Amino acid sequence: MPRILLLYASTEGQTALIAERIAHTLREKAHSVDMLPADTDPARLDPAVYDAVMVGASIHYGRHPAYLRTLIRRHRDALAARPCAFFSVSLSAGGPRPKPAAAQRYLDKFLRQTGWQPQLTGSFAGALKYSRYGPIKRRVMIVFVGLGGGNTDTSQDYEYTDWDAVERFANTYAQSLKPA
Ligand SMILES: Cc1cc2nc3c(=O)[nH]c(=O)nc-3n(C[C@H](O)[C@H](O)[C@H](O)COP(=O)(O)O)c2cc1C
Structure with a gap:
């Protein structure tokens, strides 16, 4: 059973809810998931002991949290060696006046800044x-x-949040993981 690390960076709780839904869907597919806040003591976080890693983070004032960028950079080699997914949560991604191009820019900028290339990415309305x-x-x-x-x-x-889109994202990721 692949062991997945699911890290989330959430200020007001919506990204945590989305991560919970993803964890639930992955567990239904017989994956083992450790879901942790991304600001957990770095000494307790070791992506290298997992088979796969997913990270989710919300946007505030046009950026994902700085501490998450540092964390991703620190573990870049371990992440590059595993199937990874990243999702971004914002009001640009959905809501009364969605701006999908802006949501995509936030996501692309984060990946550029960290040098991380996850195999699957998604943007969800918060x-x-x-x-x-x-x-x-x-x-x-x-x-x-x-x-x-x-x-x-x-x-x-x-x-x-479009919960069907969240489920589809989780299912796509689950399907991409080989049984351990
Ligand atoms: C102070 C503040 C600033 C925000 N800035 C942005 C922004 O620049 N662009 C955007 O699309 N959404 C922005 N949002 C919307 C958040 O991304 C959205 O509320 C999201 O659901 C927060 O997720 P969280 O509850 O996991 O922190 C902002 C929200 C707050 C409260």
């Missing part, structure tokens, strides 16, 4: 979680989202 934002972040998001014609009623949260 969520607007006003209930999780502090007052400053809420104000920033009202402006940012309002400019794009999105939902600025902060009395509720909005989820845009």
Whole structure:
């Protein structure tokens, strides 16, 4: 049974939810999955002990987290030797006014900066979680989202993730892994 490391970098929790759904789908296909936050103590993270690695991260202010770039660079050789997948989560990838070209640019920039070439990549729409934002972040998001014609009623949260697309991504990855 291939052993998969599934790392996720999530600030408000949507990427973690997506990673959970992917882990569930991979486990249904009889894969063993260790799902860990990417900011886990680096001493506890060793991609080299896994058969395959998937990483998911969200976009804030046009970037994936800096600590994730450092982590990927540190483990570049181990990653290059394994079947890998990367998914990016943003509001550009979906929502009321999607900007798929911008979502693709975020993803491409991250891979260029890290020198990582995962075999499978995907961009998923995230969520607007006003209930999780502090007052400053809420104000920033009202402006940012309002400019794009999105939902600025902060009395509720909005989820845009296409869960069927997430399942398809997980299934494609599962099929690409040889039984150990
Ligand atoms: C402060 C802040 C900045 C954001 N900046 C961007 C951005 O530059 N581009 C974009 O497409 N989405 C942006 N988003 C949307 C997030 O990518 C989206 O909310 C995602 O679901 C967050 O995932 P997480 O909950 O796993 O952190 C931003 C969200 C917040 C809260």
